[in-house]
Amino acid sequence: MTINRRQALAAGLATLGGAATTAHAQTAPAATPAYPTAPIRIVIPTAAGGGHDTMMRLIGQKLTERLGQPCVVESRPGASGAIAAAAVAQAPADGHTLMVGYSAFLSNTVLLDKVPYKVEDFVPVSMLALTPIALGISESLAASTLKHYVAIAKTRPGQLSYASYGPGSGGHFVGELFNMAAGINTVHVPYKGETPALLDVLAGQVQASFTSVGGARRYPGRIRALAVATKERSPSYPDVPTFAELGYPEVDMPGWGALFAPAKTPPAVVQLLTREINRIVLLPEVKAKLSELGFDAVGWDGARTNEFLKEQLASTRKLVASGRIKL
Known part of the structure; x- marks a missing residue:
């Protein structure tokens, strides 16, 4: 019997779902259902036609080929990304609704009196790229x-x-x-x-x-x-100097683009998405295209992404406390 790519991915997902090594566990039915079973919706918080939109359409096309379900990119700009974040936070936590977040995803929680979401409403799937x-x-x-x-x-x-x-x-x-x-x-x-x-x-x-x-x-x-505004020149644009080189070392805050899922998404689904998406963003042809858009592909897992987000949130709070950033 021939096993197609989607069946193989589903089998791998079942394994990730926590099969034990005992003989009993090996014969037990898989606890995690096949994934994906429907189109995957990727919500971006910025206008269509911009860098994040183009990046996710490129990644989504590759992910469609891998998972056998369409990946649909949906633009929901407004309120510094809060509209998109609120919608995804309330979506079913089954891996079929994802969101691209950037720096405003964190700064909203510091700047806004009422935020329609919490950072804890999400789990990071991948740090896709840094954006000088x-x-x-x-x-x-x-x-x-x-x-x-x-x-x-x-x-x-x-x-x-x-x-x-x-x-x-x-x-x-x-x-x-x-x-x-x-x-x-x-x-x-x-x-x-x-x-x-x-x-x-x-x-x-x-x-x-x-x-x-x-x-x-x-x-x-x-x-x-x-x-x-980075410590070192962008590998994609080595002819553009850094602010530090020109006398302003304190101007150092990289942009970023990360993929998130609702917090209660099954860990097995998150792990599958992390593995597949990080493989895609580090493909030579994808890295080259992202570089043209101004993104430096990194493909970090959830743990490393979380550490980065903690550092960014600390820097954000410090700048807001200075009184220079107001909405």
Whole structure:
């Protein structure tokens, strides 16, 4: 009898479900049902057409091939990702509804008086990628270096504005970190995703954007990437210097994109998804495509992702306590 890929995955999932090594356990029926038994819905909290949307459509296509069920990417922007998070937190915990989270997933819990979800409502499946956040400026501003940009901002306090992909997002946090470090006053303008933010930079509605380095490099000759907010240069864009190199070591807060499931999702299902998704994001062709989008693929498991999230939450609370981040 020929066993197809989906049957093999289901068999592997049953094994993950906790079969004991005793002879009795080996003959007992599998406790975990076959998975998946329906399409998998992946909710993203940003606008369609942006980096997270493109990333998940790429990963979803590969996951569809592996699991034999369609992976449908659904965009639910708004409220800095809180709308998407609330919807997924309330979804059946069976592995058929997942969510991409980014920095606002944590910062909402610090910034908002009433949050329609808790971090504990979710279990991390995978840290898909880190996203170096860059300062991209409109070429019309005629600032060829970060030093020149700071000089212009100091002569025009409160007149220059920068876009981010949402209030409380990584771009918002890095923007205010840089304002504080450079002693400048530029005005934050939040958008519902990276794409609309960059389009308004192109249109001249805002002069700059704190966005993924891939986004900042997407429009050569129209948007110039001046620096990235990471300790080291992005492997994908080694020609863009770090803020630290240019005199601002405190401007160091990487963006990230992680996949979550509702907290009560069976551990066996989470483990299967972790294994399959991490295998996909580290495929050479997938890594190359993610690199073009400005993502550095990492494929961390749940434990390592949890440790990273704890560190990020501590940094978030420190910046919010400074009073510079408000919604």
